[in-house]
Amino acid sequence: MDALATIAFYLGVIAYSAASTLFFLDLARQGSARSLWGPRVLAAAAALHAVHVITASLVLNRCPVESLHFGLSFSALVAVAAFLVLRRYASLDAVGVIVAPAALTFLVGAQFVGVEVTSDPLISRPLLVLHVTANVLGVGLFVVAGAAGLLFLVLERRLQKHRAAGLGGRLPSLDTLDRSMHRLLLGGFPLLSFGVVTGALFSRHLEDLSGAAFARTLFGFLTWIVLAAVLVLRRVAGVRGRRAAYGTLAGVLCVLLVVVVYAVRLGGHGS
Amino acid sequence: MISVVGLSHKSAPIEVREQFALPAERVPALLTELVARPEVGEALLVSTCNRVELVAAARSGAPLDAVARASRDALAALAPGAPPGALYALTGGGAVKHLFGVASSLDSLVLGEPQILGQVKEAYEVARRAGTVGAVLHRTLSRALHTAKLVRSRTAIGSGQVSVPSVAAELARRIFGDLSGSSVLLVGSGDMAETVARLLQSSGARLLVVGRTREKVDALARAVGGEGRGWDALGATLGEVDIVITSTSAPGHVIELEHVKQAQKKRRGKSQFLIDLAVPRDVDPKVQGRDGVFLYNIDDLSQVVADSLKTRGREALLAQEIIDAEVQSFDRWADAEQATPLIVALRERIRAALAAELARSLKGRLRHLGAAEREALETMLDASVNRLLHVPSTRLRDAATLAELETPGLPELTTALEHLFALDEDADAEASLPPPGVAAASASPRGESAELASAPDVAKLGTR
Numbered sequence: 001m002d003a004l005a006t007i008a009f010y011l012g013v014i015a016y017s018a019a020s021t022l023f024f025l026d027l028a029r030q031g032s033a034r035s036l037w038g039p040r041v042l043a044a045a046a047a048l049h050a051v052h053v054i055t056a057s058l059v060l061n062r063c064p065v066e067s068l069h070f071g072l073s074f075s076a077l078v079a080v081a082a083f084l085v086l087r088r089y090a091s092l093d094a095v096g097v098i099v100a101p102a103a104l105t106f107l108v109g110a111q112f113v114g115v116e117v118t119s120d121p122l123i124s125r126p127l128l129v130l131h132v133t134a135n136v137l138g139v140g141l142f143v144v145a146g147a148a149g150l151l152f153l154v155l156e157r158r159l160q161k162h163r164a165a166g167l168g169g170r171l172p173s174l175d176t177l178d179r180s181m182h183r184l185l186l187g188g189f190p191l192l193s194f195g196v197v198t199g200a201l202f203s204r205h206l207e208d209l210s211g212a213a214f215a216r217t218l219f220g221f222l223t224w225i226v227l228a229a230v231l232v233l234r235r236v237a238g239v240r241g242r243r244a245a246y247g248t249l250a251g252v253l254c255v256l257l258v259v260v261v262y263a264v265r266l267g268g269h270g271s
Numbered sequence: 272m273i274s275v276v277g278l279s280h281k282s283a284p285i286e287v288r289e290q291f292a293l294p295a296e297r298v299p300a301l302l303t304e305l306v307a308r309p310e311v312g313e314a315l316l317v318s319t320c321n322r323v324e325l326v327a328a329a330r331s332g333a334p335l336d337a338v339a340r341a342s343r344d345a346l347a348a349l350a351p352g353a354p355p356g357a358l359y360a361l362t363g364g365g366a367v368k369h370l371f372g373v374a375s376s377l378d379s380l381v382l383g384e385p386q387i388l389g390q391v392k393e394a395y396e397v398a399r400r401a402g403t404v405g406a407v408l409h410r411t412l413s414r415a416l417h418t419a420k421l422v423r424s425r426t427a428i429g430s431g432q433v434s435v436p437s438v439a440a441e442l443a444r445r446i447f448g449d450l451s452g453s454s455v456l457l458v459g460s461g462d463m464a465e466t467v468a469r470l471l472q473s474s475g476a477r478l479l480v481v482g483r484t485r486e487k488v489d490a491l492a493r494a495v496g497g498e499g500r501g502w503d504a505l506g507a508t509l510g511e512v513d514i515v516i517t518s519t520s521a522p523g524h525v526i527e528l529e530h531v532k533q534a535q536k537k538r539r540g541k542s543q544f545l546i547d548l549a550v551p552r553d554v555d556p557k558v559q560g561r562d563g564v565f566l567y568n569i570d571d572l573s574q575v576v577a578d579s580l581k582t583r584g585r586e587a588l589l590a591q592e593i594i595d596a597e598v599q600s601f602d603r604w605a606d607a608e609q610a611t612p613l614i615v616a617l618r619e620r621i622r623a624a625l626a627a628e629l630a631r632s633l634k635g636r637l638r639h640l641g642a643a644e645r646e647a648l649e650t651m652l653d654a655s656v657n658r659l660l661h662v663p664s665t666r667l668r669d670a671a672t673l674a675e676l677e678t679p680g681l682p683e684l685t686t687a688l689e690h691l692f693a694l695d696e697d698a699d700a701e702a703s704l705p706p707p708g709v710a711a712a713s714a715s716p717r718g719e720s721a722e723l724a725s726a727p728d729v730a731k732l733g734t735r
Contacts, residue, residue, distance in 0.1 A: 091448070155445070160560060162571040164442055173448030174542060238539025241563040 002059050008052035009107070015045030016104035023096040027171070038096050039087060045100070046080040049107055053077065069113045071136050072259065076106030078140025082184065086144065090180055094171045098147035113263050131198035134191040139255055141188035142227075145181050146252030149245040152177040156242055178240055181248050182231075189227055192255075196224045216261040223254035272605055273411055274335050275366040276342035276358055277317070277324030280380045283357050285570045289551035290350035291323040294520060299401035305345050306403045310337040313405045315398035315412075317373065319390045320550050320569045321380050326370060326394075328407035335362040367411060367605075368598045374415040375422040377590055380573035381435065383428035388419050411601075418597040425593060428586040435572045436463060439546050440470040442575070443514050446544050446565055451475030456512040458482070458505065458526070459519030460491055464548050467516050468495055479512060481505050482519075506530055510537030516546045517553035526554045531564060546572070603672045610667040613685050616694050617663070622656045 019042035026035045083099045230247035233239035305314045312330035325342040339360040372378045398404045453476040457468045478497030482488040492499035547554040547568040559566045670681045
């Protein structure tokens with residue numbers, strides 16, 4: 001079982017690398033015909049990734065949502081799955097050029113994060129599972145939203161600067177990216193809200209709120225405020241496009257900061 | 272020969288070029304005023320989105336530099352606020368080469384674009400109707416169009432389907448994706464604007480048309496299958512549409528920054544694509560850079576097209592070789608034309624002398640001859656003149672085109688012939704000379720385009 005997890009991991013790394021390369025080549029290639037190899041290889045990589053997560057968690061007898069190691073890895077899987085589902089409904093293949101390397105980074109990065117569960121006995125275990133699950137799913141969706149936002153800004157800047165030649169027919173339209181970004185935020189926001197609320201509840205139970213725990217709680221709230229502002233301003237004042245993309249990226253950056261704070265474990269509680 | 276004075280996308284940005292834009296109805300007056308000047312014999316104006324150029328030929332004896340100065344003055348008067356030095360001037364062979372390159376689309380922003388050929392023909396037609404073209408410009412333009420066709424047929428410079436309208440439609444897709452739910456506003460009219468509108472409409476977009484003249488708006492709306500609206504509805508309609516195509520002949524902006532701000536409020540931040548095909552521009556450039564607003568003028572679109580067609584650069588080299596060869600051929604013809612007045616004068620002198628002798632004989636010893644015999648003698652006389660002057664004519668043309676040290680040049684031969692045959696003293700003979708342009712018309716270079724209307728009355732223009 002351990003060998004299978006290891007093999008699945010290495011094959012997953014290779015497949016993610018290949019998918020990243022294929023997405024990049026597809027973007028750099030002239031012509032408008034889309035290649036399906038990038039998404040196919042990415043799907044294969046996700047399958048290998050899933051095999052790795054399942055077998056490794058079985059070997060270690062850990063629930064995947066109970067440790068940051070598997071949480072990070074699982075977030076990448078969610079991001080890839082969200083991307084693969086979304087691309088069936090919108091011409092978003094180019095977003096893969098960011099999602100595939102991000103998934104690879106998460107998969108490899110998770111190897112440097114410990115697998116032990118260090119939850120506080122005062123925290124309800126089922127609630128903790130729900131908290132981590134919501135966060136993992138939310139992070140996955142926000143990663144794709146961030147990728148769409150980044151691509152939006154690049155494409156928008158090129159169109160504004162009249163450097164539109166050579167963009168090819170494989171890039172999604174600005175409207176598609178804007179809509180996808182909004183939908184991913186809408187999907188991830190309730191999960192984030194749940195994660196923030198439960199996280200706040202857990203913090204109340206912690207007797208000594210360490211610097212790391214404080215930082216991630218702060219960034220958690222900040223993420224919620226930023227993304228709430230993006231969604232509310234869009235609804236109320238019609239703020240979309242460039243400003244919404246910047247807002248989304250700011251929110252996603254906060255999410256990643258929370259993840260980093262978890263990962264480096266600045267001496268705090270690793271719930 | 273000719274001079275070319277003007278400015279193009281290569282020498283001046285659109286902000287400067289639009290100051291020189293001249294309404295079509297004012298072009299004949301400009302040309303007529305120019306040829307009324309003592310040094311200018313012929314003139315035409317090539318005015319497109321990417322260039323404004325006055326092509327002029329000198330009146331007999333006038334230096335080309337003076338013609339270029341006159342052309343520069345005429346153009347400068349159109350745009351008093353333009354920066355000094357905005358205009359370039361080419362004369363002689365350089366001007367011919369430039370004109371051939373322009374007609375062949377080598378000087379276009381979109382290399383190989385086909386519209387320029389029609390625009391050059393149209394420029395000729397306008398000048399012809401105004402009575403400002405003669406033999407020189409007729410020959411030059413004919414040759415330029417012939418060269419342009421050679422370039423298009425012998426190179427792949429015009430291959431591919433990339434054009435300003437197709438790029439505009441592609442950019443719209445880049446912004447909005449599926450255009451089936453989009454709406455397009457066409458402000459004003461123009462071939463290119465209508466082509467863009469039709470392309471977008473064929474992708475499923477709804478079309479609205481706004482213009483100053485209601486009858487024209489309704490006619491255009493019917494033609495393109497859209498909905499016509501009055502000019503006063505422009506502001507309100509801007510807020511309804513995703514794409515705006517403007518192509519009016521208004522001298523100033525018809526869509527100001529404030530219009531766009533209002534439209535953005537109404538659209539609640541949804542993107543808007545403004546395609547400004549007019550010169551002078553219809554949309555205030557301050558709009559550029561606003562969040563969600565994408566403004567492309569004709570230069571921007573053409574640049575995108577040009578960037579997409581960089582592979583045409585290789586064909587351009589081949590096209591340049593063709594143009595160089597054609598310019599050389601034209602130069603040889605033009606050089607040879609310098610000998611034509613002398614040949615014609617010589618021919619007329621000799622024929623007049625022989626005809627006078629024949630007439631005397633026909634009144635004397637040959638008066639018994641009938642009409643058929645007299646006609647035969649006239650024919651024989653013409654044939655004798657031709658035979659007699661064949662070698663001298665050839666050598667005179669050679670002297671004009673070939674600068675060989677061991678043979679006398681055209682100036683020496685001209686002096687000798689004028690002295691030997693008293694060509695410069697015989698007032699009657701001189702008066703009988705046809706104008707140089709007519710003489711030129713009898714000796715056109717090979718491959719001349721037949722598409723231009725025949726050369727106008729050059730005697731009236733007195734050009735060379």
